[in-house]
Amino acid sequence: xAHEPKVVAGLSCLDVLARLSELVDGEVSADERAxxxxxxxxxxxxxxxxxxxxxxxxxxxxxAAAPPVPTEVGERLLARLAGQAPRV
Amino acid sequence: xxxxxxxxxxLAAAAVGDEEAFAHLVERHGGAVLRYAESLxxxxxxxxxxxxxxxxxxxxSAAARFRGEAGARGWLLAITRQKAMxxxxxxxxxxxxxxxxxxxxxxxxxxxxxxxxxRALRRLDLQAALAALAVEDREILLLxxxxxxxxxxxxxxxxxxLAAMKSRLHRARLRLMAAMTPRLKGxxxxx
Numbered sequence: 001x002a003h004e005p006k007v008v009a010g011l012s013c014l015d016v017l018a019r020l021s022e023l024v025d026g027e028v029s030a031d032e033r034a035x036x037x038x039x040x041x042x043x044x045x046x047x048x049x050x051x052x053x054x055x056x057x058x059x060x061x062x063x064a065a066a067p068p069v070p071t072e073v074g075e076r077l078l079a080r081l082a083g084q085a086p087r088v
Numbered sequence: 089x090x091x092x093x094x095x096x097x098x099l100a101a102a103a104v105g106d107e108e109a110f111a112h113l114v115e116r117h118g119g120a121v122l123r124y125a126e127s128l129x130x131x132x133x134x135x136x137x138x139x140x141x142x143x144x145x146x147x148x149s150a151a152a153r154f155r156g157e158a159g160a161r162g163w164l165l166a167i168t169r170q171k172a173m174x175x176x177x178x179x180x181x182x183x184x185x186x187x188x189x190x191x192x193x194x195x196x197x198x199x200x201x202x203x204x205x206x207r208a209l210r211r212l213d214l215q216a217a218l219a220a221l222a223v224e225d226r227e228i229l230l231l232x233x234x235x236x237x238x239x240x241x242x243x244x245x246x247x248x249x250l251a252a253m254k255s256r257l258h259r260a261r262l263r264l265m266a267a268m269t270p271r272l273k274g275x276x277x278x279x
Contacts, residue, residue, distance in 0.1 A: 014189065014190055014193075017189060017190070017193045017198055018189055018258075020258070020261075021254065021257060021258035021261055022254070022258075025239070027254075049193075049196075049197065049198045052197065052265070053196075053261070053265065056214075056261070056264060056265050056268065057233060057261065059214050060214065060229060060233045060234060060264070061233050061234065061236070063214065063215075063234050066119030066120045066122070066123045066235075067119050067123075068115065068118065068119045069114065069115070069118035069119055069121075069122055069140070073118075073122070073137055073140065074111075074114055074115070074118060076137075076141070077114060077118075077140065077141050077144055077145075078107070078111055078114070080141060080145060081107060081110065081144070081145065081148055082107065
């Protein structure tokens with residue numbers, strides 16, 4: 001089913017889509033944030049998509065702990081280092 | 089030398105030949121370096137390990153020149169990128185900037201009304217979705233959202249202006265969502 005885009009609080013749905021990253025990264029001003037919030041409050045579609053967008057980024061950021069270097073890889077690296085003097 | 093010793097102190101010690109200090113750095117940041125290398129060159133045939141080794145060997149040699157402005161992890165990831173470029177020939181031109189934002193949004197499920205439960209059932213594993221992305225998208229997501237580098241650090245590392253980095257990041261995030269909702273790609277609206 002197609003969504004009917006709308007303009008609310010001076011913003012179109014596409015305006016909100018364009019600025020979602022800035023919103024979740026905390027890079028919009030208080031006034032801009034309020035304007036986006038007013039749009040989202042009246043637009044179920046942007047509300048739902050915005051939540052999903054934020055949830056996806058949350059899941060991505062939860063990946064933060066990289067697995068350690070496998071022991072044998074670390075050993076091969078340190079073996080290559082042995083005997084090499086740093087250049088100052 | 090303890091696990092809590094600051095990166096800058098470890099690098100200062102490595103600069104005068106302290107291999108134990110450097111081993112701590114490998115232990116602390118090697119996983120991130122390897123993951124980033126794999127995102128650029130793939131995980132097969134030892135290429136990522138080659139990049140890891142070249143990165144840390146270069147860092148060992150250059151430890152005295154570390155100034156700490158970007159943090160040790162950002163510094164190491166910048167070296168990783170330099171080394172990976174030898175193994176990975178980037179595609180010509182920029183990523184898919186010709187695709188409109190609306191089209192990207194629609195591919196990501198922005199324009200399609202659907203039962204959220206249905207969508208949840210269809211979401212691909214995040215790792216599988218990341219693996220399906222173009223390397224430029226995977227790289228910027230990994231640096232900014234997974235490794236948590238600042239926008240300024242990512243822009244500098246990629247050789248982009250801050251505004252261009254933000255635009256590329258936003259599109260990469262939408263493409264990640266699109267990769268996680270593959271069957272929604274046919275939906276459109278009349279905007």
